[in-house]
Amino acid sequence: MLALWLWATIDGVGSARQLDRLCRNHLIYRWLCAGVSMNYHSLSNFRLRIWRFGTLLAQGVASMVDAGLVSLDTLAQDGLRVRAGAGAVRSAGARGLMS
Secondary structure (H helix, E strand, O other): OHHHHHHHHHOOOOOHHHHHHHHHHOHHHHHHHOOOOOOHHHHHHHHHHOOOHHHHHHHHHHHHHHOOOOOOOOOOOOOOOOOOOOOOOOOOOHHHHHO
């Protein structure tokens, strides 16, 4: 799965759902899956649960760039959602926005 995430990052993909679609529809990603069925839950869990995932991914991308194998015109952002701190009551009107 690290190879999938590495290739996805180089392609500018940072979302587990988007990577899941690519694994089903894109020849290169299907080849990287080697016939193993992927879903976005397993891809996301792998990314979240593997110790040092971000470090490994960054090192892999940096090595490929240093070797001249890829150029990063588009960088993938992490597809994790972050919950907003403001609730509906707090930002309901102009007074809520000003406070």
